[in-house]
Amino acid sequence: MAVLNEVNRRSGTKPQVSSQSIVRQAVILLVAYLTLGVIIYWFNRDHFAASETHPVVDALYFCIVTMCTIGYGDITPKTTATKLFSIMFVLVGFGFIDILLSGMVAYVLDLQESYLLRSVKGVGEKKESYIIDVKKGRMRIRMKVGLALGVVVLCIGVGAMVMHYVEKLGWLDSFYLSVMSVTTVGYGDRAFQSMEGRIFASIWLLVSTLAVARAFLYLAEARVDKRHRKMAKWVLGQDMTVSEFLAADIDNNGFVSKSEYVVYKLKEMGKVSEKDIMQISNKFDRLDAGNCGKITLADLMSRH
Known part of the structure; x- marks a missing residue:
């Protein structure tokens, strides 16, 4: 620790x-x-x-x-x-x-x-906090x-x-x-x-x-x-079509995870661009020292 x-x-x-x-x-x-x-x-x-x-x-x-x-x-x-x-x-x-x-x-x-x-200070629920931020x-x-x-x-x-x-x-x-x-x-x-x-x-x-x-x-x-x-x-009111499913399946593994769905919808709404995603992805790859598709505590320790 x-x-x-x-x-x-x-x-x-x-x-x-x-x-x-x-x-x-x-x-x-x-x-x-x-x-x-x-x-x-x-x-x-x-x-x-x-x-x-x-x-x-x-x-x-x-x-x-x-x-x-x-x-x-x-x-x-x-x-x-x-x-x-x-x-x-x-x-x-x-x-x-x-x-x-x-x-x-x-x-x-x-x-x-x-x-x-000042009256909303201290709200802890994520959904309520999101609504307050909006x-x-x-x-x-x-x-x-x-x-x-x-x-x-x-x-x-x-x-x-x-x-x-x-x-x-x-x-x-x-x-x-x-x-x-x-x-x-x-x-x-x-x-x-x-x-x-x-x-x-x-x-x-x-x-x-x-x-x-x-x-x-x-x-x-x-x-x-x-x-x-x-x-x-x-955008959020539209149902997902087959073409959208294929576009949202970033890693082409046959299913769309929650994170992939969120990223796809953010792109549709214009909140994030493909260039932004590539920059974040490259940063993730640098942190993923073991190339296992996830960042572990060992990966962080190896960088310091």
Whole structure:
């Protein structure tokens, strides 16, 4: 038993990535990247065509608007160097805020899931545990969609209010500019002109534009999940034909074992591919040192 425990320790533990650490790393990288962008803009501010308010605010505002792919047109590069800077900044920077929002959403969902599923903690039956896992997966997808759409609606509302009271736009124009900004259209007929408005936009645009992108992504995920569940229900409801029996009989021994049936149905549902099965099979063959079709304790001991 002591030797077996030693073997288990050598195998290591499953790596885990914390959503909190992802958010922390993304925030640090984003702040550093924006700082670099502001510094570059500061030293090249004469090479930009802009309606100026404050150099630092304008620099941060331009970096955010560029990073979020909005492009109002109120600040634009004029020289070759500043144009190349803008190209690189948008290509690299958009990935930072995408990682940041992904981590934040994952963290919020983890908290919600932990709270909502606290009552089912300690269930021991396999069938009940499986049902709970399925429900958790569906609920998680629905929470992601609801959370993302809620953030989008909130951002549009907050943006419209700030534009009305800070930028002194009418309610229709405020709502118009808010939606055009959140959806990253940015026609350029309306933009943030005041220093206060640009400070607000520097924070608001980071959240709102990515919230829209995440909402569409989660809606697509929900549709795919619904399609997969329908496919699984159809596959499991079909009786086995002779041709399916022959296909499921992996080792060609004249009968289909439970494991062979499970693997075949997983392939039908698209949960596993032939390449995945071959990789697992090759791993099994390496562990089966005695070539007896099963892994024994002696096989494990012989590898350590």
